[in-house]
Amino acid sequence: MKKVLFVCYGSGHVRMVVPVAAALRERGLAQIQVLGLTTAASVVRAAGLPLLQFKDFVEPGDEAALARGRELAAGLGSVDDAQESAAYLGLSYADLEAEAGPGEARRRYAQFARQAFLPLRTLTRILQRTRPDLVVMTNSPRAERAAAIAAGRLGIPCVCLVDLFAIDEVRWIGATDYAQRVCVLNDHVREFLVAAGRDPGQVVVTGNPAFDTLLAPATAERGRAMRRRQGWEGRRVVLWPTQVEPAVHPFDGRAGDPELPARVLSRLAAWTQSHPDAILCVRPRAGEVPPALPASDRILLTGQDWPLPDLLHAVDAVVTLTSTVGLEGHLCGARLIQVLGSVFEPAMPLARFGIADAAVTPEGLEAALDRWTRQPRQQHRQEAGGAAARVLAVLAEFL
Secondary structure, eight states: OOOOEEOOTHHHHHHHHHHHHHHHHTTTOEEEEEEOOTTTTHHHHHTTTTTOOGGGGGTOHHHHHHHHHHHHHHOOOOOOOHHHHHHHHHHHHHHHHHOOOOOHHHHOOOOOOOGGGOOOHHHHHHHHHOOEHHHHEESSHHHHHHHHHHHHHHHHOOEEEOOOTTTTTTTHTTSSSSSEEEEEESSSHHHHHHHHHOOGGGGGEOOOGOOHHHHHHHHHHHHHHHHHHHTTTTTTEEEOOOOOOOOOOOTTOOOTTTTTTHHHHHHHHHHHHTTEEEEEEEEEEOOOOOOOOOOOOOOOOOOSSSSSSHHHHHHHHESSSEEEEEEEHHHTTTTEEEEETTTTTGGOOOOTTTSSEEOOOGGHHHHHHHHHHTTTOOOOOOOOOOHHHHHHHHHTTTT
C-alpha cells in the first residue's frame, strides 16, 4: 500500500487536511501520516491520525540548533510543547542560517520572525526518512512550501490544497513546477492561477474540505429550527461577525482604520432600528469582549454559545469586512455583503472571486442591505462532504 504524507499548520489548514486524511485511511486507499506543525498537532491527535512532528526527526549534530531553538522559544512566552518548539524553531533557524549566513539570518529573523523560515534541509530530511509516495500540503509559506519544493527535488508527486484565494501565495503556487496538482475553492481561483501561468490541467476545483460539515443536511435543519424557535420567520435577519482592524498592517506597514468596524456596526444597528422587520445578530470572536449594543429586542448578541453553522443556516445575510465567516455564510446559502476599506481587503476579494453578492463602501451599506436582504437565500452550491471526496479523487491519480 502506498504512503501519503500530509504537511500542515494549524487553524484552517489542518481542518482542510483532517477529513481528507481520515477518509483516505478509512477507505484503505493508503497509509497516511500527518506532519502537524505547531498548533496543528493537537487537532491531528484529537482526530486519531498518525502524528509526526519536527522533534521526531532530530539527529545527532543538532545540539546547537536545539539550543538556539530553546532561546527563540523563550521569547514566545508559554508554549504547549517545549521540546517540539525547540526543534521546530531551532531546525528552521539552522536552515535559514545555512542558506543566508549568520548575519543575514539574524537580520531576517529580527524583521520577519518565523515568516523568515523556509526549512528546506529539514523537510528534505523528513521526506527521506518517511519515504512517502505522495506529499499533500496546504498553501502556507514556510514548512508546507518547503515540503513541496523538497518533494519536487526528490521526484515525489505533490498535491497542494488552497484554502481561499491564493492572493499572496500565487508567487510560488503560480509556478508550473510547484506541485503536480493544485486543488482550489472555486472557478474564480482556478482562473486566477491559470492566468498566473499554471497549466489548466494542473488546477482542479474541489472546494475546501474544512467547510464540508457546514453543508450537512442535519446542520441545515438545525438552522431552520433555530430560525423558527427565534421567531425570525418573515423577518430579515443579518449577521455581523465582529472584527478588529489594526492601525498598521502587520506585514507590509500599510495604514489601517481601527474605527472602521465600529462605524460599520453603528450603521448596521441604525439600519436595523429603522426597519421593523429587521433583526441584527452580532457575533463576537472567541474571547473577545462583546461590543456595546443599542437596547433593542431586534439587536441580539449571538455569542459563541450559538453554534455558528446553525446560525449561518438561520440568517438571510452576512455583512463582513474580511472575516471567513462571510465565506462560510455564502456556502450555507446566506447572501453576503462585503464592506470595503479594510487593510486586509486585498487578501480577501470576496466579490472578485464570486463569493460576495455586493462589495460596498460603508456609505453604500444601507442600500445593499435594502436590496440583498429581500433576495431569497441561495441554494447550496456543494453537497455535504463533497470537497473531501473531490480531493480524494485527485489524490487517487497518484496512488
